[in-house]
Amino acid sequence: KxxxxxxxxxxxxxxxxxxxxxxxxxxxxxxxxxxxxxxxxxxxxxxxxxxxxxxxxxxxxxxxxxxxxxxxxxxxxxxxxxxxxxxxxxxxxxxxxxxxxxxxxxxxxxxxxxxxxxxxxxxxxxYRLHFEPYTQHIMSLGKSLPFGDIKYIQAAAEFRTQPEDFPNSWRLKKSMGGGWMMDMGIYAIQAARYSKQMEPVAVTAQTANSRPQYFKEVTETTTAQLYFPDGSLAQITGTAATFVGNLTVAAADGQYYLSPFWTYEGIRGGTLSKPFDFPLVHQQxxxxxxxxxxxxxxxxxxxEAEEGLKDMRVMDAIFRSIALGGKKVII
Ligand code: NAD
Missing domain, CATH: 3.40.50.720 (NAD(P)-binding Rossmann-like Domain)
Structure with missing residues (x-):
């Protein structure tokens, strides 16, 4: 049926x-x-x-x-x-x-x-990317660790937004769950967690705003550091300031990347010497x-729904850290 x-x-x-x-x-x-x-x-x-x-x-x-x-x-x-x-x-x-x-x-x-x-x-x-082959490969590398332990992850999910085109959008309202950490940064939190295949235990976070006339309730750019229990770190960003999104995973003996990593189409990536090659699927x-x-x-x-919950625990810690002026917050 x-x-x-x-x-x-x-x-x-x-x-x-x-x-x-x-x-x-x-x-x-x-x-x-x-x-x-x-x-x-x-x-x-x-x-x-x-x-x-x-x-x-x-x-x-x-x-x-x-x-x-x-x-x-x-x-x-x-x-x-x-x-x-x-x-x-x-x-x-x-x-x-x-x-x-x-x-x-x-x-x-x-x-x-x-x-x-x-x-x-x-x-x-x-979470459509879980059904996307390049992303699934990143998840499997996080389990098989072909380059040794993953030491550092960088994920920036950035969607250039012209807030002057939609001044009344819910995405500009805090009470409606707006802001680019919620909208795009969630992809970066996801990427850090699925690349590392581990849950972060603490967070520090900062914000920046190049267009305060539009971003009044929510910030234009949020960046955060996710600390993993093995001492490794993920640097993640969600921003409305520009338009690219890349993911770099650096392990003890090598690194690999996806760029872009969150789009509906056109996800590409590889190690420094060899591109990944997977079929294009219709994600949705x-x-x-x-x-x-x-x-x-x-x-x-x-x-599973718990996947969304785990991301929001990190998100909560990010907002708490920002409220505390960038202090380290335990998740
Ligand atoms: P949108 O603003 O284009 O659509 C939101 C819809 O909700 C509109 O039809 C609007 O009329 C309706 N609505 C009902 N009550 C409303 C209210 N009080 N205020 C504002 N709108 C109200 O947003 P969207 O881009 O379609 O995003 C909707 C959801 O989908 C969000 O949670 C967003 O994060 C998610 N989304 C996911 C992806 C993805 O790739 N998975 C892509 C885009 C959006």
């Missing part, structure tokens, strides 16, 4: 990436939409052939519990709304894919995990199909 997916929040990522991907998936399909914008209802219904009875808004969302066409709810809302809609979906008895970052903080993540366990539904996070199609199989056949998830 192809599982039915309801997209909740029809903004950029749903419109440009997920809905088109759901036209190519084999294991799941776009069965329903949840939107607060009336005009999108008929537009999406005709574009994607969605039944009238499968269109919901944020108020009547809980009625999905009676809809057999919906197996999975995919939460693609501003970060501050992830917790509420994940818990409401779980209470409606639906499995949940929640976009990154999982929530505003680790406590919210724990509440989401608990709600899904209580309601006996699966919860996973939209691969992610959605594999998640649907895991849910349908009750198999382990490639991305």
């Amino acid at each position: 192809k599982l039915g997916v309801a997209l909740v929040g029809l903004g950029y990522y749903s419109t440009d990436l997920l809905a088109p991907a759901l036209q190519h998936t084999q294991q799941c399909y776009l069965s329903a939409i949840v939107t607060g914008t009336k005009a999108k209802e008929s537009q999406w219904a005709s574009q994607y052939g969605i039944k009238n009875s499968n269109i919901y808004n944020y108020d009547n969302f809980d009625d999905i519990k009676n809809n057999a066409d919906i197996d999975i709810v995919y939460v693609v809302l501003p970060n501050s709304m992830h917790k509420e809609f994940t818990i409401r979906a779980a209470q409606a008895g639906k499995h949940v894919i929640c976009e990154k970052p999982m929530a505003l903080n680790a406590i919210e993540c724990e509440e989401m995990i608990l709600a899904c366990k209580k309601n006996n539904v699966r919860l996973t996070i939209g 199609v691969t992610q959605l199909d594999e998640m649907a199989i895991s849910i349908r056949d009750n198999l382990p998830m490639r991305v």
